[in-house]
Amino acid sequence: MDFNFTEEQIMIRDAARDFAQRELIEDVIERDAKALYPTKHVKRLAELGFLGMMTSEKYDGGGMDTISYVLAMEEISKVDSSVSVIMSVCNSLVNWGLETFANEEQKEKYLKPLARGEKIGAFLLSEPEAGSDATKQHTLAVDKGDYYLLNGTKNWITNGDSAHTYLVIAHTHPDKGHRGINAFIVDKDTPGITVGPHEDKMGMRSSDTHSVMFNDVKVPKENRIGEDGFGFKFAMKTLDGGRIGIAAQALGIASGAMERAIAYSKERKAFGKPIAEHQSVAFKIADMAVKIENARNLILKAAWLKDQHEPYGYASALAKYYAAEIAMEVTTEAVQILGGYGYTKEYHVERLMREAKLTQIYEGTSEIQQIVISRTLLR
């Protein structure tokens, strides 16, 4: 067992840290307050190669392993999860899904520009009435010979407006249940697509979350991913990897909050000494550290399994569940340590607390992770 990171992994972590601490930090509070899309930062993500970092070099990506991706996600999420979620969707869901399951023509046409960061992707699974139960897709894709005719509505779509390439999950044969689901690559500028208004969210307010409506959208037959009926498996397999990214995001939110709590507790004095020297604060920091280290180890194990091409669905569920839960706990305690300052926007931790909440909800709620974990053990 080797707990050391490679030279490249350290360099990637440091590059992500420099990007976050020098560039994202500058306007993160304003973008959150005004719900402004981080246009210039997404351009930088592309320039630095983070948007396609896990895609292999063959398809113009960075060819980095999952551990490197986890390290980068943590550093960026310490500062701004609105940006890291864009990176996560592109890497874990869209690019990985295409590289693993799309055919060569599809990879050439769609994956390469995504991996280069020239285009942004979005993953369209959730619906107004199909969230955790992904088998209840109401979006229909009717086979019309040369093309599928797509109708329906997708909800809570990260990159909903900024994306160029959608991966859409839809029913083609509702009578076949989850075996009647397919995944399609859809150009966002295809006629019949309407993007709903920007969701006014509690946290991660700088990422663009929208509903997307499909009204008689023609999707070429060659844009279906995999064999007929492969869509549900495609979505579930892809979400397994997505969980690692969101777990790393939750880890970054927690460790970012702890770093701020530590710095503040050394500076702030009460009753004649820094509050860090009061046991009640010091023990909170100790509890934070244990939780964060546990989360990190779970996540790195899941990432390592993925890199070893071993099954990682169970490990990623453990990691995502635990990291999201402790992100909520740690950020709440960080706000407590910063007291009144922690409750103001200037000190970041209240924003981290709002961001943490979403990690318990999206890409599989904590309860869904509990189902995955318990079913694995109890079957």
Added chain:
Amino acid sequence: MKILVCISVVPDTTTKVKFIDGKEFDKAGVQWIINPWDELALTRALELKEASAGKIEKITVVNVGAVEAEATIRKALAMGADEAIRINTTAKDTFSVAGEISEAIKDQGFDVIFSGIESSDFNGVGVGGMIAEILDIQSVSAVSGIDFADDVFKVKRDIDGGFEMLEVKAPFVATVQKGIAIDPRIPNMRGIMMAKKKPLNVVESANCEPLSEYVQYEMPKPKPPVKLVENAAELVNVLHNEAKML
């Protein structure tokens, strides 16, 4: 045209500096980085190369250091340097470092040699000027800007109350300070992947003897705590009676 950038490997600027018996810097747990001024110099060198339409063909970095320095040297390669030279010895003083670098590169025909104005560890402020003297080429100090156009380097130097612009013919040494580049370049994923494939040539030391020896290190005295005063009258009182400044 070829540019050489001298890089020191120094402790991270947030390091809590400790000494062993006042004689030796305690390296335990220290994170090592490229000296910030050298990192800015390398950033500007890379920008000049990219804007030169092929006229600047190669950026080389050189370091005097032991094998442990290689991880940090590879960061320079990840940033975009084409090759690296590590002179296999421990830096002893400013003169020996300048001597080692001069000896290693004297026949390699570098047109411009960048050196950070100082290193953030020993702050010797002398390597660049000494290299120029040893190699008998021009030296421009305190450079805060440099451009390359029509085969001429235009150099900006900060002077008292303003700045001066010089046109300098290669070969020369530029000792650069803050302002040479806005921010150090962050390596991208492709650069990080390429770094291990680029040449990192290790050359043996020319055994340049130092002219000075570090005898004793002492930590600066801790700063007195800040005193917050409530109003102007109290401020006057503190300045007069405690600080004895009035």
